[in-house]
Amino acid sequence: MTDFDAELIRALREDGRASIRSLAADLGQTRTAVASRLRLLLDDRTIRIIGAVDPFFLGQHVIAHVSIRTAGASAGVAEALQARVETVFVSAIGGVYDLVAEVRLGTMSELHAVIEDIRAIPQVLDVNTLVYTSVVKGPFVSSYRGDVVLDETDTALIELLQEDGRISFRALGEVVRLSPSAVATRVQRLRAAHVIQIGAVEARGPAHRRQSMGVGLSLLGDDDAVLSIVRTWPGVDFAARTIGRFDAVITFVEPSPGALHAGLERLRSLPGVSHTEAWLHLAVLKEDYARQFPHFPE
Known part of the structure; x- marks a missing residue:
């Protein structure tokens, strides 16, 4: 690339x-x-441009990173994870664990129930969960803080934008029977209120143009000092504070293994980083932020 x-x-x-x-x-x-x-x-298909509804708007106040170790091949467990509506991201990885998933739910009790379900899947040996306390860098994360009410036209526009984030206002207007300017006004309102975010989803892994590596960080002292530096690095695609076996998790996306290694070494050299654990994303199996909305009665 x-x-x-x-x-x-x-x-x-x-x-x-x-x-x-x-x-x-x-x-x-x-x-x-x-x-x-x-x-x-x-x-x-190197990238897709999609619209993603803000998780807070959907009532998804709990976002967690779940690592799974399996007995034997992981394909069956991966399929079960992909089928769950709570998962927006599932990836086969190389490292201590075999799979990672991001789940989004309303409450901690719902998270506990999902983890119990995952543990019950045949071939699952171990599940380790990190709860995000805040996301400091990344697309499709929560920034909604408003009080926006949607109507039928808004939900129709969102559903179309979830499929194609660059669809023209004219094409949108033909579906919802509004002028392009009226559609533009509605879409701008939804984006300004952070109800929907529109961005690129990139295919990642050895079979694609760029490769991805997750890193868990154990930190000493001020988390903000480390994360404020890391979030400015171009190769860092995602960074979050977490509760669990790590204090933070970041994702590097780079064009080569050498660039990933250089990023990891740079990270390890930062004052305040006491330990790192890395995993390579071998195949991103699911990255789907689309959600269906209930339709209003006629």
């Missing part, structure tokens, strides 16, 4: 509906070059 591609993906993770004109200006490229590269990235 070229630096151009990586910079373009990074910009689209921040704003999946950014115009070709603004992307070209930000990246110092021509509009033709940006449009061509974006089309290629979309066509070969």
Whole structure:
């Protein structure tokens, strides 16, 4: 993957509906070059542009990182995890554990019930859970703090944007029977209130252009001091404070194993980092933030 591609993906993770004109200006490229590269990235499924509803808006106040160790092949356990509505992310990994999943739920009691269900899956040997106390960097995380009421048209727009975050206002308007300008106003309202976030989801793993590595951190002293530095690194895609066997979890996304190793070494050298444990994402099996909404009666 070229630096151009990586910079373009990074910009689209921040704003999946950014115009070709603004992307070209930000990246110092021509509009033709940006449009061509974006089309290629979309066509070969290197990225998808999706809308994700804020978890707090959905009442999902508990977000947890679940690591699973299995007996034998992990495929059956992975399928069971993917089938659960609570999982938005499932990945086969190399490391101490065999699978990791991110689950989003309303309460801690619901989390306990899900963990019990996972432990009951045949071939599951061990389950270890980290609860996110705050996410300091990452797409599709909670920033909703408002009081927004949706109507039927809003929910229809959200469902369409979950499938294609760059669908045109004209195409949206044809479905909901509104003018493009009226649709634009509604979408802007939903985004400004952080009800929905629109960004790029990138295919990751050895079979794809970029590779991903998770790292658990044990910290000494001030967590904020470490995480405020780490969150500024371009290769860090996600960072969260956690409760459990680690004080924080981060995700590196880089073009090569060498770049992942360099990032890990840089992390280990930070004052305040006492221990790291890393795992390589071998295959991202599920990354799905779409949610269905109840439809209003006619």
